[in-house]
Amino acid sequence: MTTAVKDNDTSLMERVNHLTRQARLAAAVFSQYSQEDVDRIVKAMTAAAIENVEKLARAACDETRMGLFEDKMLKNFVASEFHYHQIKDKKTVGIIREFPEDNMVEIAEPVGVILALSPVTNPTSTVIFKSLAAAKTRNSIIFSPHLMAADASNLAARVVYEAAIEAGAPKGFIGWVEKSSRLRRETELMMVHPEVDLIFATGGTQMVKAACSSGKPVLGVGSGNTPVYVHKSTNVRQAAMDIIISKTFDNGTECPSEQTLVVDREIADSLIQQFKDYGCHDCSDEEVVKVAETIIDARTGGMNYRMVGQPANFIAEKAGITVAPETKILLCQMKGDLRQHKLAVEKLMPVLSYVVVDSVEDGLNRALDVNYAGGTGHTAGIFSEDEDVIEQFGTFINAGRIIVNSPTSIGGLGGIYNNLNTTLSFGCGTGGGNITTDNVGIKNLLNYKRVPRRKHFTLSFQTTKNIYINPGSIDHLRTIKTKRAFVVTSRSAARRGHLSMVLERLPQDCRVDVFSEVGAEPEWSTIEQALQVMSQSQPDTVIALGGGSVLDAAKVMRLFHDYPDLKLKEIAFNFLDFRHRMAEFPKGVKTQLVAIPTTSGTGSEVTPFAVLKDTKSQRKLSLIDETLLPTVAIIDANLTKSLPRDITSDTAFDALTHALEALVSTVASDYTDGLAFESMRLIFEALPEVLKNPTNVVWRHKLHNASCLAGMAIGNASVGVNHALAHSLGGHFDVPHGRANGVFLISTLQYNASIPHKFMVQSCYPLWVADEKYARAAQFLGLDEDGNLAGKGKGEKPNASNIKQLNLALRRAIYDLSIQCGQPMSIAELGISQENFAAAMPDLVRGAFEDMAVRTNPAVPLFEDLKDLFINAYAPRQRP
Amino acid sequence: MTEKKKKESGAAVKEQMSFRLPGPLVKGLDDVDKLMASISGDLQLDFSDCTFISVEGLEWLEEMLLRAQSKGVSVSFSNVTPSVYKVFKVAHIDSVMGACGLPISGPVC
Known part of the structure; x- marks a missing residue:
């Protein structure tokens, strides 16, 4: 035999080495x-x-x-x-x-x-x-x-x-x-x-x-100590027979076998009588002492191994008590405090201790006493017809297998009385110093190699369901079904005549409340004011008329009006991945929201975003959910004709940033790319014309459309590092959002087009393609290599050799557009002193780093990257 | 099955034999044992066709490598299939891994 080694081999170690080898x-x-x-x-x-x-x-x-x-x-x-x-x-x-x-x-x-x-x-x-x-x-x-x-x-x-x-x-x-x-x-x-x-x-x-x-x-x-609770609801005859089968099985050597019965007083006499009828011996108090002295090792308190697996008669004889021939089990009632009793331990022999209890609570506690006297994690049993009692027993007792209405020893083996895995090895969990509570078997003898395939998330595209475009589309309000409307707007909208345009078009029988307290940055306290008014008027329609702030505020008002018990902090959690976010928004909204933008920039009328400031913490909170999407958007350029030049340009650069960032976002899709391309093209074409002739509604219309298209793009692809920088700068120095975006654009385009220091961790972004996408944008815009608009369809198709040149052309074109529009391209041009800027740098960098906008950027902006991007955006720029 | 080459190494000219295992290695191979007895240079065992190895095969390899070492013959394994290479990895036999090109001393994986 090659596998066995005899005692006379050269040395113990050699034997061990041979066997293991x-x-x-x-x-x-x-x-x-x-x-x-x-x-x-x-x-x-x-x-x-x-x-x-x-x-x-x-x-x-x-x-x-x-x-x-x-x-x-x-x-x-x-x-x-x-x-x-x-x-x-x-x-x-x-x-x-x-x-x-x-x-x-x-x-x-x-x-x-x-x-x-x-x-x-x-x-x-x-x-x-x-x-x-x-x-x-x-x-x-x-x-x-x-x-x-x-x-x-x-x-x-x-x-x-x-x-x-x-x-x-x-x-x-x-x-x-x-x-x-x-x-x-x-x-x-x-x-x-x-x-x-x-x-x-x-x-x-x-x-x-x-x-x-x-x-x-x-x-x-290892070892166990099985408590078995015999509840008063059980069938006494069955319980007695099952316990005898179990405890006499191989003379009690099975470690899951019953060690101590916990018996309800109501059935105790009949159960013991049944045991006697079946050939068991119920020991007197004096006999219990003798049995305990015989089977328990006084030195260790554990069982006397000479008695293990011996028949009851043999043990009785050794204990000096007289029992009938072929006695099956010696029953020993434990009186007094069970926790002090010698017999409340494991006894792998046909000696079965028991206690009588007066209630389920008492029964559970005594069972726990036995369970925790060396039996945690191993086995327990219960005989009961009361499901509640069984469930309670299962809840409190710490055992890897809790056998119901069956013998615990053979039941624990699995396969005969139940569908437990068959085993001869009973895992006892941490209660027994083990790693498992399984009926140990083949599954515990394998290493499991998990081979996960890359997750491919389903990207979706969502936007506002009904979008009415073209100048004059505000007339759609005449057909809107509403009895009680709540108009959210800003004071400037009233001054510019927009509010009256809305009110004139609402149905005659519609009750209208107007809330015009939304400022440049919506605060939670403003929302709360509006909600008070809404709780009185109970509107069926909210009409948001204004710029991005108004639209964002109205989205939040509508949500909280529909769900008054909603807590802001429960929906404003920051997140790493939208699909795993903690925030739980309600499903669906019932009040319709009509969004009428009066600027061409944010695209908020078609996005599921809202940004507001928490009044208490002064933190900006970003809310994202489809319940924030307006029901209707009205894209009427007539409302933008009176927009001042600087706001026109700032907001257009906001839209341009949306298009550029959505294009290279890690969750961009063909759907958002198309929107981004067309938005960019419209901005390059229309913005200079609008600035030349601000009342020309055709160009205003093109610009308004560009903003809306870019809004749809970011509504599904989100933004990137440029927005993170702009949010931080704008928040710190009170810079209009679009203008803040504009000062970083050329830097972030160059940053994102360079091989990242750290690639973005994103399962659905398997290829870093930011530079190729910018190149495609340059091609789509019809840029020549110097960044001049050569005309649609005349741009050079990107290939490996011209990607850098096309990227440069795009940056040049943005530079030229900025010059043409008088749009600031550096922080210095915003009137921020170098001293103040330097002092704010740590906060600026931290603010940008924590901004959720970076989550979908094609590169992970490290702290140093962000610092460099801020610094590079300070000095006035030269043409790239 | 066997191939003989002359291998020039500095001034000395060493003989290199190569032997292609004919299939599963379930016991010792007499051909290789004979080759080992006669060879004075290096021996390369080609495992291209060996897709299974038994305990007896492993034991023979280990013993053959021991003989080679005592004779000063350098034995190397080539074209070891992944299933057989995994056997070598699990078997923890230094000399076998050495024949697969792993340095006997220094960090290993």
């Missing part, structure tokens, strides 16, 4: 085996085990002098037939599980070389069980048997190993330590041997503790 080579070779190979081997091993159940049971009984031969046979059947039935169709090689919804698979990887400790109580069944599990998972296994059961254990190992080799298993994949006086020392050496990958320890507490302190990964399965 054999196992290592076998584990290596096993890695090549297919599922079919493995299944053939496991089948052959199972057949061999079944052929030998009787022989192995006899060997176990003869050697250990514990337990019952017939029950050991049953255990061998469980370990072979039941176990095989459970694992035969399981996948353990290659892809073993697929998660199509998560786009992921699991691939099995053997753990390698397993050192398996087997107990004296189940010496052959445990070996059969673990051998089959090891073969099924393509692991090598070395058995270190209990000294008192080594011959029987090793016989079992030899039986299944020879069958496995016959079926083609790798030589040496099962090994065992031969019985010798140095078996324990050999096991200790094995536990820390570098070639051992996992210790699978089933046995006594000391052995499991030693394994756990080896530094190796351990499946340590």
Whole structure:
């Protein structure tokens, strides 16, 4: 036999090295085996085990002098037939599980070389069980048997190993330590041997503790102390029979077997009488003392191992008490404080202690006393027809398996009384110092390699449902269905005559309230004022008339009007990824929102965004959700004709920034690209014309459309670092948003077109293409290489050699447009002194860094990058 | 199956033999053992056709490499398939990994 080493070998260490070496080579070779190979081997091993159940049971009984031969046979059947039935169709090689919804698979990887400790109580069944599990998972296994059961254990190992080799298993994949006086020392050496990958320890507490302190990964399965609550609702006859089956099984050597019964007083007498009728002996108080002295080791407080697995009559005789022949169980009532009682411990023999309780609460507490006296994590049982009591028991008791209305020992094995996994090793979780509460089996003997495929999020495109365009489209208000309208606007809108344009067009019978307190930057306190008015008027329609601030404020007002219990802080969480954000918005809104922009910049009429300032913290809060999308947008350029030159230019540069940032956003799509391109083209064409002739409604119309198209683009693709810089600068120095955007544009275009210092982490952005996209923008605008507008369709198609040139052309074109419009291109031009700028730098950088706009930028702007971008934007610019 | 080459290394001329394993390596190969007995130069084992290796095959490789070392013959493995290379990796045999080109000393992975 190559796998077994005799005691007379040269040295203990050599024996250990030899065994582990054999196992290592076998584990290596096993890695090549297919599922079919493995299944053939496991089948052959199972057949061999079944052929030998009787022989192995006899060997176990003869050697250990514990337990019952017939029950050991049953255990061998469980370990072979039941176990095989459970694992035969399981996948353990290659892809073993697929998660199509998560786009992921699991691939099995053997753990390698397993050192398996087997107990004296189940010496052959445990070996059969673990051998089959090891073969099924393509692991090598070395058995270190209990000294008192080594011959029987090793016989079992030899039986299944020879069958496995016959079926083609790798030589040496099962090994065992031969019985010798140095078996324990050999096991200790094995536990820390570098070639051992996992210790699978089933046995006594000391052995499991030693394994756990080896530094190796351990499946340590130790002792228990099973409480069983017999509730008054149970069927007493069934409970008595099941408990007798369980506690007498192999003379009580199964560690999940009942140790202490907690019995409701209402049924205590009838239950005990039933036990007696079935051949159990209920000990008197005096006999209980004698039994306790006999079966409990006074020195350790644990059970006397000489009594383990012995029949009740034998124990009674040793205790000096007289019982009927063939007594099944010695019942011992524990009186007084259970926690002090000697018998409230594990007793792997047919001695069953019990306590009588007066209520469910009392019952649960006493069960907990037993559970926490060495049995946490292991097994518990309950007999009850009351589902609430069963649930409470399951909630409070700490046990890996809580067996209901069945024998706990055979029930714990799994497969016979329930659908638990068949096992001879009971994981006890952290309560028992273990890593698992599983019925340990093949799933615990594999490494699971998860192979996740890249997530591809579904991008969506959403915008305002009804958009009315063209000059005069404000007339749509005449057809709007509303009985109570709430107009949100600014004071300037009233001055410019826009408010009367709206009011004239609303239906005659419509009650209208006007709120014109929205300032340049909407604050939460303003929203609260408006909500008070709305709570009185109960509008069915909100009409937002004004610039971006008004539109944003109206979006928030409408939302909070529909959902008065909504909390601002619950929807204003910052987030890394929109799809994983914490904020929970309501589903849907009922009040319609009509957005009528009077500037051509923000595009807020078609975005799901709103920015407002929290009055208390003075922080800007960005709200993003489709419930913020207006129901109707009216894009009427007549409302922009009186817009002053500087605001016209500032807001147009805001729109241009939207288009440029949406274009290179990490969540850009073909849908948003098209909008961004056309928006840019319209701005380049219309803005200079509007500035030349501000009342020309045709050019105003083109500019208004450009703003709306860019709004749709950012509404779905978001913005980028330019906005982060502008928000920070604008917030600190009170610079209009569009103007703040304009001063950074040339810098951020150059920054985003350069290979990033740090690429953006974004699953749906597999290729960094910012420079190519800017080049395509230059082509779309029809720019020549100097940045002049050569005409649509005349731009140069981007290729590897001209991308840089096209990027430069785009920056030049933006520079030229800025000059043409008198748009500031540097921070210095905004009147901010160098001294103030330098002093504000730390805050500016931090503000930009924390801005959510950077999340969709094609490059991750590092602190230093942001600082450089600020510094580069300070001095007046030269043409690129 | 075998191929003989002359390998020039400085002033000395070394003989290099190469041998292509005929298939799965489930036991020792007499041809290689004979070659090992007669060779004075280097030996390269080509694993192109070896898609499976048994415990006996591994043990033979280890023993053959030991013999080669004592004879001063340098043995190298080429074209090792991933499934066999994984066996070598799991088997933790230094001499086998050395024949695959891994330095015997120093950090390994």
